[in-house]
Amino acid sequence: MTAASPTLPTQRIWNQRAIAPWLFLAPGLFMFTVYVLWPIIQSITLSFYDWNGLYNKDGQFTGTFVGIGNYAELVSDPAFETSLWNNLKWLVLYMAALPLGLFIAIFLNQTVTGIRLYKSLFFFPFVISQVVVGLIFSWFYAPNFGLFYLLTEVITGQGTAILADPDVVTYGIIAAGLWPQIAYVMILYLTGLNNVAPDQIEAAKLDGAKGLKMLWHVVLPQLRPATFIAVIVTVIGALRSFDLVSIMTNGGPFGSSRVLSYYMFEMALGEYGFRMGYGAAIAVVLFAIMMVFISGFIWKMWRDETER
Amino acid sequence: MFPRPIQQSTPLAQWVYTIALPVALLIWLFPLLGVALTSLRPASDLAQGNYFGMPSGIAWENYIFIFTQTPIGQYMMNSLWVTIPTVIGAVSLSLMTGFALAVYGFRGNILVFFMFVAGNFVPFQILMVPVRDMTLNLGMYDTWYGLALFHIAFQTGFCTLFMRNFIKALPFELVEAARVEGVSEWRIFWFIVLPLMRPAIAALSVLVFTFIWNDFFWATVLTQGVDSQPVTAGLSSLNGQWIAQWHLVSAGSILAALPPVLMFFMMQKHFIAGLTLGAVK
Numbered sequence: 284m285t286a287a288s289p290t291l292p293t294q295r296i297w298n299q300r301a302i303a304p305w306l307f308l309a310p311g312l313f314m315f316t317v318y319v320l321w322p323i324i325q326s327i328t329l330s331f332y333d334w335n336g337l338y339n340k341d342g343q344f345t346g347t348f349v350g351i352g353n354y355a356e357l358v359s360d361p362a363f364e365t366s367l368w369n370n371l372k373w374l375v376l377y378m379a380a381l382p383l384g385l386f387i388a389i390f391l392n393q394t395v396t397g398i399r400l401y402k403s404l405f406f407f408p409f410v411i412s413q414v415v416v417g418l419i420f421s422w423f424y425a426p427n428f429g430l431f432y433l434l435t436e437v438i439t440g441q442g443t444a445i446l447a448d449p450d451v452v453t454y455g456i457i458a459a460g461l462w463p464q465i466a467y468v469m470i471l472y473l474t475g476l477n478n479v480a481p482d483q484i485e486a487a488k489l490d491g492a493k494g495l496k497m498l499w500h501v502v503l504p505q506l507r508p509a510t511f512i513a514v515i516v517t518v519i520g521a522l523r524s525f526d527l528v529s530i531m532t533n534g535g536p537f538g539s540s541r542v543l544s545y546y547m548f549e550m551a552l553g554e555y556g557f558r559m560g561y562g563a564a565i566a567v568v569l570f571a572i573m574m575v576f577i578s579g580f581i582w583k584m585w586r587d588e589t590e591r
Numbered sequence: 592m593f594p595r596p597i598q599q600s601t602p603l604a605q606w607v608y609t610i611a612l613p614v615a616l617l618i619w620l621f622p623l624l625g626v627a628l629t630s631l632r633p634a635s636d637l638a639q640g641n642y643f644g645m646p647s648g649i650a651w652e653n654y655i656f657i658f659t660q661t662p663i664g665q666y667m668m669n670s671l672w673v674t675i676p677t678v679i680g681a682v683s684l685s686l687m688t689g690f691a692l693a694v695y696g697f698r699g700n701i702l703v704f705f706m707f708v709a710g711n712f713v714p715f716q717i718l719m720v721p722v723r724d725m726t727l728n729l730g731m732y733d734t735w736y737g738l739a740l741f742h743i744a745f746q747t748g749f750c751t752l753f754m755r756n757f758i759k760a761l762p763f764e765l766v767e768a769a770r771v772e773g774v775s776e777w778r779i780f781w782f783i784v785l786p787l788m789r790p791a792i793a794a795l796s797v798l799v800f801t802f803i804w805n806d807f808f809w810a811t812v813l814t815q816g817v818d819s820q821p822v823t824a825g826l827s828s829l830n831g832q833w834i835a836q837w838h839l840v841s842a843g844s845i846l847a848a849l850p851p852v853l854m855f856f857m858m859q860k861h862f863i864a865g866l867t868l869g870a871v872k
Contacts, residue, residue, distance in 0.1 A: 299775065299776055300695070300776065301697070303691070303695065303776040303777075304691040304692075304694075304695035304697050304700075305691075305697075307687040307688065307690055307691035307780070308687070308688050308691045308692075308703065310684050310687065311684040311685060311687060311688035311707075311747045311751065312688065312703070314684065314740075314743060314744035314747060315706075315707065315710060315744055315747055315748060317725075317744065318718070318722060318740070318741050318744030318745060319710045319713070319718060319744060319745060319748065320706070320710065321721070322717070322718040322720075322721035322722050322725075323713065323717055323718065325720075325721040326717045326718070326719075326720060326721055327717075329720060329721070336720075336724070389593070389594055390611075390615070392592070392593070392594065393594075393596065393597050393608070394596065394598075395597060395598075395608070395609070395612075398612075401612055401616060403855075403856070403859060404616055404619075404620065405616065405619055406855075406863075407620065407623070407852070408620075408623070410801060410848075410851050410852055410855045411623075411805070411848045411851070411852065412804070412805035412807065412823050412847060412848060412851070413805065413807060414805075414807050414823045414826055414827055414847065415826075415844045415847055415848045418626075418826070418830060418840055418841075418844045419622045419623060419625075419626050419844065420622060422622070422625065422626055422629070422837055422840070422841070423622045423625065425837075428640070428642045430621070430622075430625060430643075462622075467866070470863060470866060470867060471866075471867055474863070474867040476593060479592070479593055481592060484592065484593055493595075497593065498593070501593075502593045509867075512867075515712075519712055522714060523714060523715070525715070525716075525807075525808050526807045526808065529807070529811075529827070530807075530827060530830070543716070544714060544715070544716050547716040547719070548716065548719070548811075548812075551719065551720055552719075552723075552812065559720050562716075562719075562720060563717075563720055565716070566714065566716035566717040566719065566720075567717065569714045569716055569717070570713060570714055570716075570717040573712060573713060573714050576712070577709050577712045577713070580708075580709075580712070581705050581708065581709055584705070584708065585701070585705070588701060
């Protein structure tokens with residue numbers, strides 16, 4: 284320690300330390316602001332306009348302000364109502380990924396030869412693009428020769444073309460979405476199970492706990508971080524269900540498998556013309572729903588951060 | 592360990608488990624296996640209704656056909672052109688943002704951090720119209736860089752969360768010791784923290800590669816032609832042309848799925864480490 288350290292360099296170091304974080308943040312923050320934060324504000328603004336996506340020859344915005352007109356129209360739009368209901372179905376049924384993923388994780392949490400390969404292969408569906416998953420299931424459901432169709436034919440005597448039936452089509456797509464989602468949840472739980480404290484298991488065993496009782500009272504509480512992440516990614520997966528709907532049915536038959544994310548795309552860029560403002564209003568509704576979950580997540584993170 | 596190791600069970604239970612494993616896997620991957628087999632089935636079999644019986648031969652020509660008669664090769668190159676710059680860009684940016692948020696206790700730190708995290712979860716649709724509009728205005732619509740720039744920005748959110756937590760877990764004394772020595776902040780980042788980030792960089796690279804390769808929504812919104820469309824969007828438009836030609840659809844699907852699958856198998860450990868971040872305390 285030198286006593287003669289002059290004040291000037293110290294000050295410079297402090298300045299450096301105050302400026303450095305912002306310099307490090309600058310490029311990432313700039314990109315994120317331009318492509319994520321600012322567009323959110325723009326979309327919300329746009330949802331109060333009627334706009335076909337075009338500019339006039341002077342490069343000026345051609346939209347007209349309609350106040351809450353788009354939202355008022357949404358309320359009485361049957362297609363919007365269908366989409367909203369379907370989103371709810373997605374949200375509720377997607378939660379099945381949690382128990383099913385946990386079940387597979389428990390099934391695979393053994394140390395036998397080749398188990399590593401089994402775990403990887405069970406995880407497989409998650410690595411594949413949703414476009415491919417959609418095509419795979421379209422083939423699986425295909426009328427007349429699809430395996431699912433044949434299966435229903437054997438069981439009920441009459442084949443069901445699930446993607447052509449407005450009453451069940453959404454369930455068919457959700458089942459396709461669950462396939463990779465279960466794999467994702469499984470891997471989260473496998474990691475969690477790996478870290479369950481062995482001494483607690485032993486102690487519970489001495490108390491006579493086993494099977495389901497052990498799972499419920501001893502293992503599940505320790506899996507809480509995994510469960511939390513699983514819920515978050517499953518909710519987000521359910522609300523982002525664009526790819527499968529687009530690949531498998533294009534929202535049909537008769538618009539019965541639309542979800543908000545797909546309906547928004549249809550309105551803004553699809554064959555119904557370029558109703559950007561109306562599309563933006565649908566996106567804002569979806570965003571509001573998602574915000575409920577995002578806030579919950581941030582709140583929990585904030586609690587964890589401040590506890591430390 | 593939960594459940595009880597199977598080795599401690601009765602021989603019968605062990606025997607049942609040994610049988611159940613491959614059977615369960617077969618059922619689990621059944622749709623995928625079906626498609627893989629269909630991709631090698633001659634078109635004539637399908638025409639005669641022979642979907643699941645013995646194929647009359649192995650039809651590699653399905654793959655040759657889609658490579659020579661359709662732009663699938665071009666689509667896959669386009670995917671690479673979008674994916675690789677995105678991986679490099681998002682990982683580089685987030686190394687810096689992650690470092691800033693993990694090492695400095697400036698005012699607003701937690702706010703900036705949460706903003707990155709929250710932004711990562713927003714529905715794509717709320718960004719769609721403005722991002723498409725901006726990309727059009729900048730003359731970057733239907734180009735690989737227009738798509739890659741958006742992906743870099745969006746992935747930076749998730750990557751920042753990851754990098755920041757990773758750096759937080761490093762021993763902070765390293766940074767402090769360097770500061771006492773008078774090492775500049777940039778050199779601390781470059782020579783002390785960066786060399787320790789290899790596992791995080793590997794994990795994020797495979798994850799981002801997979802996410803971007805598999806992206807369909809933005810590919811549809813920001814590109815349209817054969818010259819720049821990635822393979823997901825390309826496959827979707829080919830699917831429209833190949834109505835009910837399942838041998839071709841299957842072969843295309845298998846090809847599109849292959850790169851992320853290979854990536855996963857090569858980098859499995861890193862992939863899972865990245866994906867299960869936060870699943871254990």
